[in-house]
Amino acid sequence: MKGSIVLFGPPGAGKGTQATRIVEYTSKPQVSTGDMLRAALSNGTELGLEAKSFMEAGELVPDGVILRLISERLKMDDARNGVLFDGFPRTIAQAEELAKIAEVSAVISIQVPDDSIVQRIVGRRMDPETGEIFHVDFKPAPESIVNRLVQRKDDNESTVRNRLKAYHEQTSPLATWYDNQGLLIRVNGEQTIKQVGDEIFSQMFSVR
Numbered sequence: 001m002k003g004s005i006v007l008f009g010p011p012g013a014g015k016g017t018q019a020t021r022i023v024e025y026t027s028k029p030q031v032s033t034g035d036m037l038r039a040a041l042s043n044g045t046e047l048g049l050e051a052k053s054f055m056e057a058g059e060l061v062p063d064g065v066i067l068r069l070i071s072e073r074l075k076m077d078d079a080r081n082g083v084l085f086d087g088f089p090r091t092i093a094q095a096e097e098l099a100k101i102a103e104v105s106a107v108i109s110i111q112v113p114d115d116s117i118v119q120r121i122v123g124r125r126m127d128p129e130t131g132e133i134f135h136v137d138f139k140p141a142p143e144s145i146v147n148r149l150v151q152r153k154d155d156n157e158s159t160v161r162n163r164l165k166a167y168h169e170q171t172s173p174l175a176t177w178y179d180n181q182g183l184l185i186r187v188n189g190e191q192t193i194k195q196v197g198d199e200i201f202s203q204m205f206s207v208r
């Protein structure tokens, strides 16, 4: 498939989880603005400092900061055949800017109701060595690595309410925006991880 693919959905919908399989199949690199912002933060860059208070409050980081990150990333060699965006774009303004610099071929919308989101976010854990995402109930990590798992600072119940609010107010209108362009593919995110992946693959690539 030519161009870039967007993984779209509320926080905790399973975008990062599904990205791994799509990256393997398409060879497009995953571009996660959340991961890039967390890296900038832990490296103490100026951009990281600009983003910090917004991330900790569960608010969206200003469009200008995000677009600076993305335009730099898309200049890299591995992005020339398109990328898999995860968590970007999150506002109509971001999508409009993206349309000027890259071609979007499909937008996969993973649909999960708010009630399930809180449970997913609060139970999320990450392996800092491999980046693999686990869940205390839904995707338990092997015993041998449980001790090294980390929890994101913003993955708590009060922040997640703000993140959901930001999603409904600023991000979800993008679904209609992309649907009007015939690019939106809707997937039921309230199935097992394997079933969600299978639905993405049958709709996107006609394979399972």
Ligand code: ADP
Pocket (backbone or CB within 6 Å): 009, 010, 011, 012, 013, 014, 015, 016, 017, 018, 120, 121, 123, 124, 125, 133, 134, 135, 136, 138, 139, 189, 190, 191, 192, 193, 194, 196
């Ligand atoms: P996002 O990237 O959209 O924020 P993640 O992929 O990090 O979401 O998933 C959020 C949490 O929910 C993780 O702990 C993950 O293991 C879990 N998860 C992902 N997909 C499913 C699913 N289909 N069913 C149950 N839990 C899931």
Ligand code: ADP
Pocket (backbone or CB within 6 Å): 010, 011, 012, 015, 033, 034, 035, 037, 054, 055, 056, 058, 059, 060, 061, 062, 066, 086, 087, 088, 089, 090, 091, 094, 163
């Ligand atoms: P999740 O999918 O669990 O919401 P992300 O890792 O995608 O988490 O994002 C974490 C935080 O980083 C967001 O709450 C927001 O503050 C910031 N962020 C990430 N991507 C964007 C974006 N495209 N626009 C604005 N803020 C962003």
